[in-house]
Amino acid sequence: MKRLLAFGLLSSYLLAGCSNNNILEKDYLNIAHRGASGKAPEHTYAAYDKAIKQEADYLELDLQMTKDKELIVMHDNDVTRTTNSSGLVKNKTNNEIKKLDAGSWFDGKYSNEKVPLLSDVLKKYYNKTNFYIETKTPEAYPGMDRKLIDELNKKTLLTPHNLKNGRIIIQSFSEKSLSNIHKMNKNIPLILLVEDNDISKLTDTELKRLSKFSYGIGINYKKTEKELVERAHENGLKVHVFTLNNKKEVEKMKEIKVDGGFNNNP
Known part of the structure; x- marks a missing residue:
């Protein structure tokens, strides 16, 4: 009897270890828009920590690239709106970016928040969440796509196991950027962002074309x-x-069977 009990416990443990952890199989993905940006300054550790505490499925990370070719996480290509400085990201070095206050614009209590490096975000949250990354204005940053893939490889986020389980999704309004990334790794789930004026162009023929490389x-x-x-x-x-x-908007989207939504309050 003891042997049977031990075998049963071992079998249960092994089955649990083999359980499906593929986040992409969820009916609806809760994506933290720039972190929990409704409650904390966007793209700061404070916003990311809140999103994880609220059990968001993904952190959305918008990318810009500095003068010295470092990938930072910021929505705008200009630092004016979300820091205590001004000017284009591409004209500033990472050391200059690191000195900026990225939180006071939202609330003075966040004055110690800094603009994060992509590599630091991936390292800090590697075992805590998944990453939904956008290449912002990649045409302004030659080499951004390659730099992103190199960084993800360094953090072992593009292994077959991690890709299968949805650890990474990459999105962009730039089809060229997604095409570049697809050529480098055909297994990364890619999302083409569509401008409002282009939604009417999404015919069945166009959707079928996009499905050749897009998730x-x-x-x-x-x-x-x-x-x-x-x-x-x-x-x-x-x-x-x-x-x-808000929940009302989320429920409306779930009713028409969308597969995920970006939420300021995940």
């Missing part, structure tokens, strides 16, 4: 209709929407 499309939730979601699904594409602020 899905990202669109404004205010422009998202059930018919488009259904056609995207029929053509093998997921639909992620931006940007949600």
Whole structure:
């Protein structure tokens, strides 16, 4: 009897260890828009910590590149809106960026928050969450795509296991950027962000074309209709929407079967 009990416990343990951890198989992905940006200054550790505490499935990370070719996490290509300085990111070195106050604009209690390096974010949260990365204005940053892939490889985030389990998603409004990334690694889930004015161009033919290299499309939730979601699904594409602020908006999107949403309050 003791042997049978021990065997049963061992079997249960092994089965638990083999359980499916693929986040991409969830019906709906809760993506923290620039971290929990409704509660803390966007793209700071404070915002990321809150998002993880709220059990978001992904941290969204917007990329810019400094004068000395370092990838930092910031939405704008200009530091003016979210720091105590001004000027384009591409004209500043990482050492200059590191000295900026990235939190006081939101609330004085966040005055010690800094602009994070992508490499530091990946290291800090490697075992805590998943990453949804956007190449912002990549045409302004030659080499950004290659630099991103190199950084993800350094952090072992592009292993077959991690890719299979959805540790990384990359998105961009730039199809060229996604094409570059797809050539470097065909197994990374890619999301093509669609401008509002281009949503009407998403015919079945276009959706089928996009499915050749994309995991899905990202669109404004205010422009998202059930018919488009259904056609995207029929053509093998997921639909992620931006940007949600409350439970009512989330529930509305779930009703029409979108696959994930960016939320300021995850």
